Amino acid sequence: MRIAVLDDYQDAFRRHPNFQALAAHEVTAFTDTVKDPDELAARLAPFDAIVLIQQRSPLPDAVISRLSNLKFISQTGRNTYHLDLAACRRQGVTVSAGGAGDPSVTAELTWGLVLAALRHIPEEVGNLKAGRWQSTLGTRLRGKILGIYGFGRIGSIVAGYGRAFGMRVLCFGREGSLARAREAGYEVPSSRAAFFSVCDVICLHVLLTPETRGVITAADLAHMKPDALLVNTSRAPIIEEGALAAALLAGRPGRAAVDVFDDEPVLGASDPLIGMPNALCTPHLGYVARETYEALFGTAIDQILAFETGAPINLVELPAPR
Structure with a gap:
């Protein structure tokens, strides 16, 4: 098979320990992202199989319906909201989606952003390199109140970090x-x-x-303290569109640290949050760790090999035609 690996920014797929298991196949890894459906369809037209890294590239009907050679999609992670599964069924494309990253990887980055933002670490490092010495006052964590919105696999770990740092921890979200x-x-x-x-x-x-x-919502953010910090390492669209930038301009909350954006990848510092002095921004590093990639790519390779043998694993149920 001809296999395309999309959005492999670090060109990591070909360095996976089990990559040689695909020696009988022709593998092409793309280290950039193509968003235009026409361009993406043209790029993928020759390929029989596609490896998708998380949800970096959506595959809508406008793309899938033009891929006459496509037989298989190997998705890393179980989330498939970015795929038109009805189009996959219509085109006879099998979809496997399996594997999950270690939640501690994103939790660790979250806590790194908390510390970096409250102690102004990036700013002070930049100042020191520019020849200046101490220009900010940091904020300690002990005795402060940490809020966890969404107490799941990642949120529960971050809550534990808050306890370890002597914070009072409050949790909110849906009933679960x-x-x-x-x-x-x-x-x-x-x-x-x-x-x-x-x-x-x-x-x-x-x-x-x-x-x-x-x-x-914007109303939620307006309730926050003017010296509070909001940290988002989940997905940008869980916040009402445009609400965070407007809230930071209004001063509630006073600061934000974000690892995710509405339109990724962000090139040319084009997202308004990146230029705001009270926003600390990183390029979606939450799950980008060697151990996570090895696990996700290992599953992707296993899915390809299983499909090749006619016994696919981690099958995604495709909707019945209407």
């Missing part, structure tokens, strides 16, 4: 999150407004679904 948080011994505030208004640091850990798109 609240039940898990209470069971783990964490405090749940009386209302949504109380959660956003009392916390000094709020970390968002919400899976993007149609139901959670825009779940954090």
Whole structure:
């Protein structure tokens, strides 16, 4: 098979320990992202199989319907909201989606952003390189209130970090999150407004679904303290479109640290958050660690080999034609 690997920015797929298992196949790794459907369809036209890294490239009907050679999609991770599964069924494309990264990887980056933002680490490093010595006052964590919105695999780890740093931890989210948080011994505030208004640091850990798109609203952000920090290492669209930039300009919250953006990859510093002095921005590094990539790519390779033998694994159920 001819196999395309999309959005492999670090060209890491071909360095995977099991890459030689695909020696009988022709593998092409693309280290950039093509967003235009016509260009993406032209790029993928020769290929029999596609490896997708998380949700970096959507494959809508406008692309899939033009890929007459495509037989198989090997998705890393289980989330498939970026794929037109009905188009896959119509075109006879098999989809496998399996494997999950270690939640501690994103949790660690989240805590790194908390520390970097509150102690002004990037700014002070830049100042030191420019010949200046100490220009900011940091904020300690002990005694402050940490808010976890979404107490799941990642949120529960970040909550533990907050406890270890001597913070009071509050949790909020949907009923499942609240039940898990209470069971783990964490405090749940009386209302949504109380959660956003009392916390000094709020970390968002919400899976993007149609139901959670825009779940954090401008009104929520307006409740936050003027010296509070909002951290988002989940997905940008869980915040109402444009609300975070507007909130930072208005001064509630006073700061944000974000690893995710509405339109990725962000090139040329084109997202408005990147130029804001009270926003610390990183290029979606949450799951970008060697161990995570080895696990995800290992599953992607296994899925390809299983499909080749006629016994595909981690099959995604495709919707019946209407």
